[in-house]
Amino acid sequence: EDQVTQSPEALRLQEGESSSLNCSYTVSGLRGLFWYRQDPGKGPEFLFTLYSAGEEKEKERLKATLTKKESFLHITAPKPEDSATYLCAVQARNDKIIFGKGTRLHILP
Amino acid sequence: DGGITQSPKYLFRKEGQNVTLSCEQNLNHDAMYWYRQDPGQGLRLIYYSQIVNDFQKGDIAEGYSVSREKKESFPLTVTSAQKNPTAFYLCASSIDGRGYEQYFGPGTRLTVT
Numbered sequence: 001e002d003q004v005t006q007s008p009e010a011l012r013l014q015e016g017e018s019s020s021l022n023c024s025y026t027v028s029g030l031r032g033l034f035w036y037r038q039d040p041g042k043g044p045e046f047l048f049t050l051y052s053a054g055e056e057k058e059k060e061r062l063k064a065t066l067t068k069k070e071s072f073l074h075i076t077a078p079k080p081e082d083s084a085t086y087l088c089a090v091q092a093r094n095d096k097i098i099f100g101k102g103t104r105l106h107i108l109p
Numbered sequence: 110d111g112g113i114t115q116s117p118k119y120l121f122r123k124e125g126q127n128v129t130l131s132c133e134q135n136l137n138h139d140a141m142y143w144y145r146q147d148p149g150q151g152l153r154l155i156y157y158s159q160i161v162n163d164f165q166k167g168d169i170a171e172g173y174s175v176s177r178e179k180k181e182s183f184p185l186t187v188t189s190a191q192k193n194p195t196a197f198y199l200c201a202s203s204i205d206g207r208g209y210e211q212y213f214g215p216g217t218r219l220t221v222t
Contacts, residue, residue, distance in 0.1 A: 032209075043115075049208075095206055095207055097142075099151040099153075101151040
């Protein structure tokens with residue numbers, strides 16, 4: 001069964017304390033893996049697309065990496081404005097898209 | 110400005126009434142989607158459409174209906190048959206639904222009492 005699991009469910013960090021969010025997936029043929037950021041009461045905002053193992057993408061303090069079984073979203077020296085829920089989604093070869101439940105990230109000033 | 114819009118932002122209805130949520134995009138995307146988001150759950154797919162005049166059921170289509178008469182528009186009707194309609198509804202679009210990222214609207218929060 002196709003599945004996406006994100007961990008941890010919630011993470012509290014001090015400002016400047018780097019960490020990683022995990023997205024583990026099981027899918028019959030990966031077409032793409034997507035990361036989104038969602039602020040409370042708003043729609044998700046696209047961050048990255050990764051297509052193959054070994055691929056990396058970076059944007060400001062965020063870096064996404066991909067292996068054959070999981071993806072990591074690394075956040076370096078986070079600021080309070082990075083607080084949000086981060087969603088991972090996987091698209092299978094049959095075009096089905098599966099979302100994880102997200103990681104709620106809170107950066108303390 | 111290209112984007113995807115949903116209206117209204119908040120919607121209140123009485124039980125037993127049908128309600129239609131609007132979704133419009135000017136990104137020239139072929140694929141459009143409707144999701145439902147409940148606290149503590151991931152996004153769940155209601156319906157999707159990869160081309161005008163064609164749409165498919167997602168994982169939780171019961172009690173919902175859609176139409177795709179124009180490329181830009183994908184309205185969702187929540188019918189009285191939907192047992193638990195109170196939720197946050199998100200519309201999204203992507204270039205063609207095959208390996209491209211989705212762009213989401215701001216969402217509509219529906220409350221049914």
